[in-house]
Amino acid sequence: MKKIISAFLACAVMALSLAGCGGSASSSAPAAGSASSAGGSTAGTATTVSWWMDPQNMASNQVKSFSEHKGWQLYEKNVGVDIDWQEPASGQSAEQFNLIVATSDLPDIMYYSWATSYPGGPDAAIADGKIVALNDYIEEYAPNFSAYLDAHPDVRQEITTDSGNIYCFPGVYTYTSQDSDVWQGTIDREPYEESFIGLVVRKDLLDKAGLDIPVTLDDWYEALVAFKDMGIKYPLSCQAMMLTMAQCFSSAYDITVPVVGYDIGNTAFALKDDGSIFYGPAQDSYKEYLAFMNKLYSEGLLDPDFMVQDRTNVQSKVINGEVGAWVEMMPTGLGNLRRQVLADDPNSEFYPVGVLNPVLEEGQQLVYKQGNAAYIGSGAAITTSCEDIATACRVLDYGWSEEGNRILNWGIEGESYEFVDGWPKLTDSIVNNDQGIAPSEAFGVYRNLNGPYPMDHSQRLESKRDYTLQEGEVDENLKSLDLWSSSANGTVRAGLPSTTMLTEESAEYANAYNELSTYAAEMFSKFVMGNESLDNFAKYQDNLKALGLDTVLQLQTTALERYNSRVQ
Known part of the structure; x- marks a missing residue:
């Protein structure tokens, strides 16, 4: 198992510096396994x-x-x-x-x-x-x-x-x-590092345009332009949080980006091959990523509401037939969206499929991807x-x-599951339950979530399976999860291992990181939406340093060294 396992470090540091429960934190930790800690x-x-x-x-x-x-x-x-x-x-x-x-x-x-x-x-x-x-x-x-x-x-x-x-x-x-x-x-x-979010595209629209599943960034641009030309109101719609969480488009530039509005997993940071830490929004290639996103936005290919809308807004647009591609999170399921569309229009050709994050050039191996630790x-x-x-x-x-x-x-x-060919499977009384509820709900009476x-993970997949499919039909729910979790979508989870700051480090780190992350988030929207010229990117990088980027990276590096020496 990879050692690249995340802790929600930014949130942790804020908790260290701001929370007031449990008395004051001691700067001298007890000896490992100290008997005095027993209750x-x-x-x-x-x-x-x-x-x-x-x-x-x-x-x-x-x-x-x-x-x-x-x-x-x-x-x-x-x-x-x-x-x-x-x-x-x-x-x-x-x-x-x-x-x-x-x-x-x-x-x-x-x-x-x-x-x-x-x-x-x-x-x-x-x-x-x-x-x-x-x-x-x-x-x-x-x-x-x-x-x-x-x-x-x-x-x-x-x-x-x-x-x-x-x-x-x-x-x-x-x-x-x-x-x-x-x-x-x-x-x-x-x-297992579970990936649960990624890009989705309407294959029926691609077929109508005579296009294959997009692979490169150029392919994506061509597909989105085709969607716009055929009258699709929002060629690409998404919630900014989900776009950045999935590392969509940014991974093509070998960087990671923070999750907009919710710095979960501290995905702004990642490890290089040599084990050193980098901050994605400070990298030179981040400018290229911003330029691509600005191109989509300025040409009307990216939903203008992407910074303010939520997931419900996006799915409403999808069901109304206004979207060509979007970012989806399981367990909502592509099959569920398709059933909602077909309920209103039984003749609809609406057929969404999950796809890999794009690459710059065919043959490129993506490095960073979304994933739960x-x-x-x-x-x-x-x-x-x-x-x-x-x-x-x-x-x-x-x-x-x-x-x-x-x-x-x-x-x-015998009640909720049985073994079939050596694998646990849901029983018929769960799949076709008397209550008429979704199998995942009936199964949840027996299984715990976390x-x-x-x-x-096998039972999590069983709960996300589309049980309405006929024999021979493809379960796009599970196929999407397999793609997003595959090495083709990235080999390293965005984020850092479960490092922690010492009590005496936490205030310094929190002060620097909070200013840094707030500024980077503000500039992300300005650069993408064209309110700030990318000609000013070098000045932006200088400002990151002035706000304490070097201090943040040094404290992260020291914490990583402690983490690596925990169990020898």
Whole structure:
């Protein structure tokens, strides 16, 4: 597994400098696995544990609480411990997390993004007496989890702090190896960087124009011009956030760009072949990318509302037949859009397909692409309020066992899934359920969406499959995801590994990066929309340096060095 796994670093730094929960962060972290960080006994006799987790980690609107979830119900029964679920109200998880960790009475287990949400990060949470360093407990009380870390040391590196503390049971995306003919179990599945967003084009319009699927930037320009000539109002429509998240068009210039309006994954930064860090919006080739986007905008090929509209606006235009190409995010699904169009016009030829990001010249290997890190950044920490650490470990460890992991990923064998030719598949009672709801919703009553265990990408694909297709029809949902995740779309995920700033570094970094990123975002829209001439690009680069670019890169480099030395 690649070591290029992201943490939401920009957000983390802002949290370090601005959040006020849990007391002040200590600048001296406790020794790895320090016994003084333990909260309670290791008797292993408790019959109930309290667990705080956002209900948005469930996969269906059919259940409102983890206590109603059939998978979790069986999980509790098998592990022999009742879980007292404590769930924040919808949209209030961040606020509730801050309020809870500011007290001395915490739930036994808390599943959240500790590295980015607690001021000072996990080491500070341990030093402040909020959570337990797990080093001394997992081998004895969590044998399945311990075995997984031995088999996948990169995951151990992600959840080990700069001081050597293992702080959580993480959520990890995993997938059966492409070399395997059979579905793989928990420990054999490899950590997986999931891509879920990319370019989509209407193949019916390409066919009408006599054009193939566009490959190069020139091909894309030709296709968009053809769409405009045939009366398509918005040849390319998108939300700026999704355009930049997918690294559309920018990857052709071997750079990464920040996600507009939501710097998720810190994708403005990436690693070069030599391991050094670069900031995409400061590179010379960024000017070429901006010039291409400005060309599309100025010629009426790019939707003029791309900076202000949301995903709903774009999809409304798509369904109304006004768009030739756009950026799509699963699990909405291309099949779902097509069904909506056909419902209004059964004779419509509307046929969208996912495509690879374009290249400058045919034969070019794209480097950077969108992707979720295998370690999703959230994990279940055991708090110092827990009176029986052994039991809490046992409850969490069951999700790393073969039996427990199947329950959380697939539900109940014979009810929600069955094995067909060695692969788990949804049962007919899920696909053709009596409630008349989508299979993904019916399946979500049994499977969990995200949590502190290896999440099987195969079940995520099953939930996104288009079950309305007739035999022989192509499932464009799954085909698109395969393309966007493929090496042809890029070999390196945009972003940085799970680095963290020290307490004494965080304020300096946050001040410099916030000014830098705000300025870069403002200039992106100005350059693309023609409100600022690209003749001023060199001046723009000078301004980035004046705002502290060198300081930001140096602090990032130092943090990366600490990250690389975490687990030797």
